[in-house]
Amino acid sequence: MGIGFIAAIIMVLVTASPPVYGGAYSMEELADADYLSGRTTFQQRCSACHTLNEGGLGIVGPNLWRLFSRPAGAGEEYAFSDVLRQADFVWSPGRLASWLLDPPGFLPGNRMLIPEPVPEEDLAPLLSFMMVETGDATWPRPEITIAKPDPGTPLSERFPSFWNHLMTNTSRFRLVSDQGEFIFEAYFNEDGSVSANQATIRGFWHVDERDIFCYALYGLPYQPSEYVECFPVAAMAIPRFAPELWESAPAEGVVAFGGILPGRPQAQSSATSRDSVDE
Numbered sequence: 001m002g003i004g005f006i007a008a009i010i011m012v013l014v015t016a017s018p019p020v021y022g023g024a025y026s027m028e029e030l031a032d033a034d035y036l037s038g039r040t041t042f043q044q045r046c047s048a049c050h051t052l053n054e055g056g057l058g059i060v061g062p063n064l065w066r067l068f069s070r071p072a073g074a075g076e077e078y079a080f081s082d083v084l085r086q087a088d089f090v091w092s093p094g095r096l097a098s099w100l101l102d103p104p105g106f107l108p109g110n111r112m113l114i115p116e117p118v119p120e121e122d123l124a125p126l127l128s129f130m131m132v133e134t135g136d137a138t139w140p141r142p143e144i145t146i147a148k149p150d151p152g153t154p155l156s157e158r159f160p161s162f163w164n165h166l167m168t169n170t171s172r173f174r175l176v177s178d179q180g181e182f183i184f185e186a187y188f189n190e191d192g193s194v195s196a197n198q199a200t201i202r203g204f205w206h207v208d209e210r211d212i213f214c215y216a217l218y219g220l221p222y223q224p225s226e227y228v229e230c231f232p233v234a235a236m237a238i239p240r241f242a243p244e245l246w247e248s249a250p251a252e253g254v255v256a257f258g259g260i261l262p263g264r265p266q267a268q269s270s271a272t273s274r275d276s277v278d279e
């Protein structure tokens, strides 16, 4: 038993420590990566929960300014999970790549809920963009001009995948607090209203000039009975289905999980458009 047992322990230790891809990205490779494509990946996959700029807000996740020179789970401003707080390493592009390729497997028990791994080909541009924006790059920010969309263009044309996804499917919410759990389904409508599968629940939504999508829900038979939440539109540009895609804290002691389910009941979509004409 002796040797086999020890070998098994060594195997477990080896396989259980997070893989390190650190060597896989040279600074030259990161400096040459496509900044704009990294920016798009960040907006679509990370911006709903993180800011990168100095003094930026923690949203669902911590602000990431100077990420690549700080230890994992450090700082008092953000309530990290114990696994991240106890992890004993400084973030490097390689460590972050390992996490994003295998979100649940890297540091099991971490609380970062991302719906799928980041595709490997998107990683170098993403890491490069993040290094520039967190102040950790050793190269200057590339000189690029980002064209502002014409404000007259309807949202359905500017963000077609966001629009189709949200307007044709069902948003599912699960609120959890010491009152227990409350689940309902909501339907975002083209006229800016929100209806739900429970008659008392109503709402409205809006996209502002910075392309931040905000919605308000009211009439919930729960505390809080109303709340407002905002995301960058870009964070919703990749159509995804799962009962829980994002997490937020609409009030002290309440956690909201939001997700998207395919389709919506027929009656709901037609009833809603009639309602909005009547109102």
Ligand code: HEC
Pocket (backbone or CB within 6 Å): 042, 045, 046, 047, 048, 049, 050, 060, 061, 062, 064, 067, 071, 072, 073, 074, 079, 080, 081, 082, 084, 091, 096, 100, 109, 110, 111, 112, 113, 114, 118, 245, 246, 247
């Ligand atoms: C749904 C929200 C959400 C999304 C989307 C998200 N994160 Fe996170 N992130 C979190 C949360 C929550 C934590 C804290 C995890 C913990 O404490 O276990 C976190 C932690 C982190 C940390 C650790 C910071 C530190 O100081 O140790 C990094 C790095 C990070 N996220 C990067 C990313 C990147 C890059 C993306 C996009 C590919 C992303 N996150 C997408 C919620 C999110």
